[in-house]
Amino acid sequence: MSSRRRLLLFALALAGVTSGACSKGGGAVEPSGPTAILAGAPARTIAASSARIAINAAVKGQIKGTFAGEGAFAFGTERGRLVLDLRPLGLAGTDRTEILLDRDVVFLKLGGALPGLGQRPWVRIDLSKLKKGQGDGIEALRQLRANDPRAVINELRGVTGDAEKVGTEAVRDVETVHYRATVDLDKAAAASPAGVRDDLREVARQLGTSKLAVEAWLDADGRVRRLRYTVDLARLDENAPAKGAGRGTVVATLDLFDFGTDVAVAPPPADQVTDLADLLGTAR
Secondary structure (H helix, E strand, O other), rough: OOHHHHHHHHHHHOOOOOOHHHHHHHOOOOOOOOOHHHHHHHHHOOOOOOEEEEEEEEEEEEEOOEEEEEEEEEEEOEEEEEEOOOOOOOOOOOOOOOEEEEEEEEEEEOOOOOOOOOOOOOOEEHHHHOOOOHHHHHHHHHOOOOOOHHHHHHHHHOOOOOEEOOOOOOOEEEEEEEEEEEEEHHHHHHOOHHHHHHHHHHHHHHOOEEEEEEEEEEOOOEEEEEEEEEEHHHHOOHHHHHOOOOOEEEEEEEEEEOOOOOOOOOOOOOEEEEEHHHHHHOOO
16 A cells, blocks of 8 residues: 555544544533633533534655545544545545544545445444554554544543633634643543543554644634644554655644534445455455
8 A cells, every 4th residue: 555545444434524423412511721621622512512613734754745524523423524625635636535424334435436336335433343464554544543533532531731722713703712722632632532432442552652742723712713733744653554654743623513413324325335354355
């Protein structure tokens, strides 16, 4: 697998484009400073039931590229939809990549980017059945499980004592408070609901560090409106999907807006779907 394709899979995971982790909001933390305010943000955000999302990611270093996408996600039903524009990454047939999320099942449409699909452009991926040791592409898909919007938001439960208020800014015409902090993913795992703990620890293992630099923008209700984080590619674990992509960084930004929006997701017609297990079988 080429380093660019490996990086694409890894970037998709970092951007939080799929579902699987059960991240129910717990009790809110009474705000008493930036650290406590940020730690309480996941519960307040997830309590909003649903939101539209926008993703932007930029790769800087030996390999350069960006991509963006928009969609919506329902925190309670664990269903959502995302459409990505991957043309800037230079991958043929990926100008409109669609992702449908239904709990542990993901439907992925990459158009001409995957061989062997024929007239069935959608790939069905059951994340609960992916196993270790099936190759770096599968490892990347397994990692997607840990990066739905709820899991990404829950990383703030691990905020360390260096959190600081940067100032106030408008995000999509909503006044917010901008914070800068470091999160400890091991701490976040310990403070998160049981269903997401292993996923956060797996992210830390793949990144080669439990520490992650983040910026967060919270609205007047203490909900996350924007979350930005930076990953050092040089520190990736030897088995991480993007190992070999070279030195550099991935800067990913997740926006949440239109809280409480209706999220209707229907799977594609069966005659347009190829199961990942069948696809892997034909590739052997």
